[in-house]
Amino acid sequence: MKAKWALLTKIQLLEMFGLNKALHSTDRRAKRRLFGAAAAIGAAALVLLGFTAAVCVLLAEQGMGGHVPAFMLAICSFTVFVYALVRGAGGLFAVRDYDLVMSMPVKKRDLIVSRLLCAYLPNFGFALLFMLPAAIVYFVYVGFSFGALGAIVLAALCAPLAPLAVSLAVGTLLSALTAGFKHRNVLRAVFGILAFGALMAVYFLFAFSAGPDPWADLTDLASVLIGKAYPPALLLDKTLTGEAVWGVFAFAGGSAALAALFCLIATLCYTRIRASLQARAARGAYKAKQIKRSSAFSALVKKEFRRLFGSPAYLLNSVGGLLVIALLVIVLPTGFGETAQSVPLLKANLPYMMAAITVAMLGSACPSASALSMEGTARGQLFAMPLSARKILLAKALPTFALDAPVSAAAALVCCLLGGAQWHAYLLCPLSCIAAAALVALGGIFLNYKYPKYDWTQETQVVKRSAPVSILALGAMVPGLAVTALTVFFGWIPLLALAAVYAALAACLLVWLKRAKLFV
Amino acid sequence: MNAPVLEILHYTKSYDGKRNAVNDLTLTVREGDICGFIGQNGAGKTTTLRACAGVLDFKEGDIRIGGRSVRKEPIPCKQMTAYIPDNPDLYDFLTGVQYLNFVADIYGVEKQARADRIARYAGMFRIEGDLASLIGAYSHGMKQKLALTAALLHEPKLLLLDEPFVGLDPEAAFRVKEVFRELCSRGAAIFFSTHVLDVAEKLCNRIAIIKNGTLVAEGNTDEVRGDESLEQVFLEVLGSEG
Incomplete structure (x- = not known):
């Protein structure tokens, strides 16, 4: 025995890696999803x-x-x-x-x-x-x-x-x-x-x-x-x-x-x-002033923020990338300050490099990549409400954009200031970050829509280990770091190209949202 | 005859493409009806209720609420409906009152109306003293009461409920039945699944029995029951072929 x-x-490991589900599921889509997740983790x-x-x-x-x-x-x-x-x-x-x-x-x-x-x-x-x-x-x-x-x-x-x-x-x-x-x-x-x-x-x-x-x-x-x-x-x-x-x-x-x-x-x-x-927390009666009215979209967004800030695991896994960005901005220009000053190519292009690095890190700061999965077994009540899928998904993408865009744009501006950038860098660097934040927010919800994981028992299964989170973190990092390397030699041009591509992709995802449908 | 609120027309649903979970189901629930939907486990009750609520996609047949197709016009249909699943997993990270506010915002309930209804229904179910607490701290029964309160906030035309009496204390179950009757007297319709045949027999004016995805009996409670009890009829239906 x-x-x-x-x-x-053994029971827990079978659940953790979804092996049992893959072995016994008759749903081909579920098998494909699990295979995709395994491939993403392997990659x-x-x-x-x-x-x-x-x-x-x-x-x-x-x-x-x-x-x-x-x-x-x-x-x-x-x-x-x-x-x-x-x-x-x-x-x-x-x-x-x-x-x-x-x-x-x-x-x-x-x-x-x-x-x-x-x-x-x-x-x-x-x-x-x-x-x-x-x-x-x-x-x-x-x-x-x-x-x-x-x-x-x-x-x-x-x-x-x-x-x-x-x-x-x-x-x-x-x-x-x-x-x-x-x-x-x-x-x-x-x-x-x-x-x-x-x-x-x-x-x-x-x-x-x-x-x-x-x-x-x-x-x-x-x-x-x-x-x-x-x-x-x-x-x-x-x-x-x-x-x-x-x-x-x-x-x-x-x-x-x-x-x-x-x-x-x-x-x-x-x-x-x-x-x-x-x-359990003590019982508490409500007060009349707690009953307030807002629009449906505003209620959805408020709920998403409450979800984000109500779960330590969700919040930390979602804002970790932003903390890294903030620290990189402080440490890298000062840490490499002397080196950068002595190499003219680096000195001229440091703000663009830093903006590209920021863009690369944004994939690790994406609550929207797990926002839909977080509905879990409660998703039926949301999907039964008189709301279009577009509205629900946009509300789920908004916190990511609201957090990523200002933080990354501010980081890019700080880098411009520290690096003594030219005037156009002050425009291009933050705008690149905003375009990347838009793509990350919408891309996160798109990936989560395609590969939802509702049957979680612990939040970390979704916010840390799910396929959309991994794909997005890697997907943002690879082009971001490639552009970082290119900016050393070509200055602002690769960053502008990346920002244009990201903005175009974000626009495509906005159009796609109109066709989305949500079922249990 | 009252106007139909819910029309299920030749609804068929298969999960795996091979076996139908629900097969060619046709059923009408009219204004003022309290329709009990009964059947054994896995018969297709939840699959039908979910499709009526617009949360489960289907390819064959149609479902109309207030004359509008759930598939073609889901949002107006959902606006008229309230749906409570069998195990209401509510948002644990919200307090009760935050959840009720959220639902009222989604359905566009005016501030005064929501305040009145929250006070009324939360008081009726005796959860007003807990509404400022996080839902995560609620028991199953309290969650069920909160879900019912939320469902009643926008005074739905159609109430879809999956096992609404599970987890409720006797007093709350009594209140729920009272509210059902009151809603129906104002022209709403209620379609709910249950395994408690006594409740169905006493509360419902219409009964639908589903077996292996097929509707096997449907009509006024008295017609379906005849001279027997609903329990006897149900057991006979289960025991029969088909």
């Missing part, structure tokens, strides 16, 4: 793999080959930590099938182990995308040894443990502290944004201020970067550089101990934690 934790894990993984491989080679070419695995360990652990923090502890405690599972002869320990495994396995897969190229590059540039292979494998296996344990603990604590508040979701969202912003700021600031002359000693720079991004990764570095063989064992032991400690505390206090998370 299989262990119960293994059975519970995203390949792109990430290519990107990490390129970074590894670049670092190795700079003479930092021996530090590459530790560097990648630091980056992936940091990323796992941030994303797990954003996701919160809902997957562990606020599960919908709790009553069903706990009514069976299952120990709490089995339930927690299965939930943690389900959180661990995708993150381990994610860590492999970093550690696999790092290992290959390390062996090519430094040389192969079984000891190094063992150290890297052990580090990769343990990489997600500590970040997951810490972020889940923080998320649980936050949820428990705010459980009694009526607007707890807003509080959690605000905290999440602050945490995410602070972490990104710390990361960027350390990355771009490693010392008075960081390029003088590349080995020191590598250690500084690894230490600042994720200090425990230095332990792997010590092992691989031959400084201390025990380093990787200390890393693995520390990570496993932290995970085990979290598991123990969670098992002992599971019922109490869950009860406090499930606490």
Whole structure:
């Protein structure tokens, strides 16, 4: 007989990846959608793999080959930590099938182990995308040894443990502290944004201020970067550089101990934690002034904003790109200021480059890519209302545009100011961002209309892992980064061309909206 | 004879292109009618109600509300209708009063009218003390009461309800029946599915029985029932071939 934790894990994994649905669905469209989603995730993984491989080679070419695995360990652990923090502890405690599972002869320990495994396995897969190229590059540039292979494998296996344990603990604590508040979701969202912003700021600031002359000693720079991004990764570095063989064992032991400690505390206090998370807000009677009248479209838009700001996971996954844009705008021109000033080509085209980078990042700031799926099982009530599909979809696209357009346009203007741009850059850069924001908003809702996922049980399945979100993030990044590279050589022309194409595509999507229909 | 509010004409629906979930269903619900739609699980009740509400697409047949086709003119039809699904998953992130405001805005209900109706129906279902709380904190029954309150805000001409009595306490169920009768006395029509045959027998003036997607009995409650109870008739219909 299989262990119960293994059975519970299997059930959750089948749901998580939609495998069971793909195997047993008789609906060809559903199968095609699942295949499309799998292909999109595969493509995203390949792109990430290519990107990490390129970074590894670049670092190795700079003479930092021996530090590459530790560097990648630091980056992936940091990323796992941030994303797990954003996701919160809902997957562990606020599960919908709790009553069903706990009514069976299952120990709490089995339930927690299965939930943690389900959180661990995708993150381990994610860590492999970093550690696999790092290992290959390390062996090519430094040389192969079984000891190094063992150290890297052990580090990769343990990489997600500590970040997951810490972020889940923080998320649980936050949820428990705010459980009694009526607007707890807003509080959690605000905290999440602050945490995410602070972490990104710390990361960027350390990355771009490693010392008075960081390029003088590349080995020191590598250690500084690894230490600042994720200090425990230095332990792997010590092992691989031959400084201390025990380093990787200390890393693995520390990570496993932290995970085990979290598991123990969670098992002992599971019922109490869950009860406090499930606490309901106090009853409240309405006041007459709360009854206000507005137009149907305005009501729809208000509802969309309330949805966005009422869900920490939705908000954080949707505004993450905007935070990155804001930080990039502050850090990149100042971080590369001296370099840019010394290279005339860069100096002249920096505002266009920055605008193109902003455009590339907008795909990661798109609530509309999951807005329709977020209706979930409640979609019937909206579709039954006397509203055209166009009105519903436009209202769902509007928050994305309302957030992305001003933030990205302001970022572009700041870059123009910092870069001492010519007058026409002040027009072109923000307008490009506005065109991109329009396309991202409408493109997000178009993709979500084509590939909706209504049968979610946790919001992160839609706001983070769904096909439209992945396609849009990648789809905006590839042309954006390509145009960024082209602006170095051709100045404003590629940016203008991109803005024109984006504006035309946005107009086409507006026309398409007239033909859209919504059914359950 | 009263004017028809809901006309289902040769409605046929298949999900997989092979087997019909509903087969050539024709039914008329007139002003003042309370029509109970009964059948076993999977018979096609929800599929029919969803199509009437305009949320489920179909290729064959037509459904008319107030003389207008749901397929060709969905928005005017929806404006006359209120639909409550069997498990009302409302917006958990809104408070009760925000949800009612939202629904009233969509249907264009005037401020004073919505204030009066919210006070009346929320008071009737005893949820006025909870309307400032998030819907996420509501029990199933409270959500059902909120959904009913929202459905009544624009005084619909046609009320489509899927198992409206599930989760309601006896007092609320009594109030709902009172409201149904009152609405119908003002010319509205109600078409609802139920498994509670006693309620259907006492409340409805018309009954429709569906079996495996096909309408097998339809008419005035007294005609359908004859000298037997509705439960006996239903069991006989289920037991028969076809």
